[in-house]
Amino acid sequence: MSTTPDLVNFERVAIRYGRGPEVLTDATLDLPQGSFTFLTGPSGAGKSTLLKLCYLSLIPSRGHIRMFGRDSALLTNPERQAIKRRIGVILQDFHLIEHLSVYENVALPLRVSGQSRSSYNADVVELLQWVGLGHRMDALPPTLSGGEKQRCAIARAVISKPDLLIADEPTGNVDPIIGKRLLRLFAEMNRMGATVLIATHDMHLINELDARVLRIENGRVLKGKPE
Amino acid sequence: MSSPASSYAQEAPLLPTKLRNARALWLVLIIVALIAGCALLFARGSMRLSGDWQSQLTDTLTVQIILDNANDWSAQTSTANDVLSYTFPGVDIEVVTQEAAHDLLRPWLGNTVLPDNLPVPGLINLTGQNLSITEAETALYAAGITANIDDNSRYADEIKGTARRLVAVGMSVMILLLLAGLSVNIFATRASMTAQKEIIRVLVQVGASDKFIAKLFIGQALKRGAIGAAIGLSIASLLWTALSISGDWGGLGWSGISSSLTDIFWLICLGALFAFICAGAAGLTTTRQLLFERKRL
Numbered sequence: 384m385s386t387t388p389d390l391v392n393f394e395r396v397a398i399r400y401g402r403g404p405e406v407l408t409d410a411t412l413d414l415p416q417g418s419f420t421f422l423t424g425p426s427g428a429g430k431s432t433l434l435k436l437c438y439l440s441l442i443p444s445r446g447h448i449r450m451f452g453r454d455s456a457l458l459t460n461p462e463r464q465a466i467k468r469r470i471g472v473i474l475q476d477f478h479l480i481e482h483l484s485v486y487e488n489v490a491l492p493l494r495v496s497g498q499s500r501s502s503y504n505a506d507v508v509e510l511l512q513w514v515g516l517g518h519r520m521d522a523l524p525p526t527l528s529g530g531e532k533q534r535c536a537i538a539r540a541v542i543s544k545p546d547l548l549i550a551d552e553p554t555g556n557v558d559p560i561i562g563k564r565l566l567r568l569f570a571e572m573n574r575m576g577a578t579v580l581i582a583t584h585d586m587h588l589i590n591e592l593d594a595r596v597l598r599i600e601n602g603r604v605l606k607g608k609p610e
Numbered sequence: 611m612s613s614p615a616s617s618y619a620q621e622a623p624l625l626p627t628k629l630r631n632a633r634a635l636w637l638v639l640i641i642v643a644l645i646a647g648c649a650l651l652f653a654r655g656s657m658r659l660s661g662d663w664q665s666q667l668t669d670t671l672t673v674q675i676i677l678d679n680a681n682d683w684s685a686q687t688s689t690a691n692d693v694l695s696y697t698f699p700g701v702d703i704e705v706v707t708q709e710a711a712h713d714l715l716r717p718w719l720g721n722t723v724l725p726d727n728l729p730v731p732g733l734i735n736l737t738g739q740n741l742s743i744t745e746a747e748t749a750l751y752a753a754g755i756t757a758n759i760d761d762n763s764r765y766a767d768e769i770k771g772t773a774r775r776l777v778a779v780g781m782s783v784m785i786l787l788l789l790a791g792l793s794v795n796i797f798a799t800r801a802s803m804t805a806q807k808e809i810i811r812v813l814v815q816v817g818a819s820d821k822f823i824a825k826l827f828i829g830q831a832l833k834r835g836a837i838g839a840a841i842g843l844s845i846a847s848l849l850w851t852a853l854s855i856s857g858d859w860g861g862l863g864w865s866g867i868s869s870s871l872t873d874i875f876w877l878i879c880l881g882a883l884f885a886f887i888c889a890g891a892a893g894l895t896t897t898r899q900l901l902f903e904r905k906r907l
Contacts, residue, residue: 438815440815460819460820460904461819464817464818464819465817467814467815467816467817468816468817470817472815478808478811478812478815479812480624480808480809480812482622482626483622483624484622487621487622491624491812491813491816492816492817494621494624495813495816495817495818495822496817500621539816
């Protein structure tokens with residue numbers, strides 16, 4: 384039996400939007416510290432909702448969520464914000480700030496945490512070069528291609544070396560070569576100690592790594608690849 | 611190509627600086643500051659004018675010598691003049707001539723030729739400091755002169771009351787305009803937060819605290835308020851200078867460097883208050899709105 388503490392722990396979690404039906408009905412899962420997990424399931428199954436619960440953007444209707452050993456329902460605002468700073472998030476629609484350059488977008492988590500520009504400048508530049516955006520540092524997001532936006536979002540998520548990295552279809556808009564490169568980045572982050580949770584439809588991506596796979600079916604979280 | 615470290619020396623503002631519809635907001639803030647500045651200058655002018663008039667009146671006495679016989683006019687006024695000169699040395703004493711005293715009666719008696727033997731009272735105006743009705747009465751009585759003495763206190767009180775009301779009107783208008791500025795900024799901050807919802811979402815997602823986000827909006831509102839106040843109050847100062855030079859507003863305008871500098875100091879204080887109100891409105895609105903959004907989760 385593993386003795387690694389869980390970074391994320393869901394216990395019979397359910398959630399509904401407004402008065403609609405429950406998207407998740409009885410989700411129980413754990414993400415051990417340092418694990419690499421793929422989350423899969425059909426469209427509309429609740430993958431994005433589960434990720435939102437993981438990065439504290441939603442509150443469950445029922446059940447308990449423990450993040451970094453703390454009950455999420457009992458977190459104060461500063462505690463919640465401190466935990467959010469330990470999570471890197473990559474979303475399907477990127478959420479880049481349009482009037483900020485690629486460089487500024489990537490540096491945002493460090494800036495928000497109060498670091499000075501001189502302390503993070505070299506890291507940001509190096510990471511941007513690594514994800515292939517070294518020549519687009521001054522570009523504004525509206526001028527980027529879908530793949531470039533995605534790489535920018537990924538760079539922003541990993542720049543602060545988060546303890547938990549959550550990605551929603553991270554390779555959806557990039558070509559297979561860049562996709563493999565990004566997967567290597569996630570694997571590298573994982574080797575350095577980050578817990579990684581990736582939601583994806585892409586079975587090729589899942590097959591690239593020997594990682595744990597969870598799937599959502601009928602509002603529940605099950606282990607293993609879909610049949 | 612310059613090195614990355616020098617390329618990114620400046621942090622870009624997290625909120626966009628150029629917003630649609632911002633011109634209308636600027637115009638409103640400038641107009642509010644302009645009218646508030648004029649209201650302040652009006653109140654200050656009223657206070658100054660009232661003070662000038664009161665000091666003029668408190669330094670004057672009007673002695674009205676009661677004559678039984680018109681022929682005694684010269685002797686009585688001359689004696690009274692000597693007595694008053696002795697009692698109040700260094701004071702400016704003006705004896706109103708008999709013709710001038712007759713002229714003062716014309717509004718009541720019309721332009722008819724007044725008889726020479728009409729016992730028109732002898733009038734003496736005293737202007738100076740430390741004038742006392744009691745001392746004047748005692749000295750004149752000792753010299754055998756019957757006189758009514760008026761220190762103009764009734765007029766001074768009326769002027770004081772009127773000035774107080776004018777100041778209250780000016781200050782009320784100014785306070786109402788500051789409240790209007792507060793409301794405009796609450797509305798503008800709400801609109802700005804709605805327009806920049808996506809940015810706020812990203813900031814929350816990367817772990818920005820409410821304080822961090824509120825500071826962005828406070829900074830924006832403070833800048834907006836300070837610039838709006840600077841422009842509006844500068845126009846108010848120019849307007850007041852023009853009115854003072856033209857002389858159309860009499861004592862309400864600036865009579866010299868001293869009064870203008872004091873008023874400009876108060877205008878700067880008003881500008882600072884205006885900017886502070888703008889920032890406060892933004893801070894309160896942002897904090898409340900973020901709290902409300904969190905409760906809605």
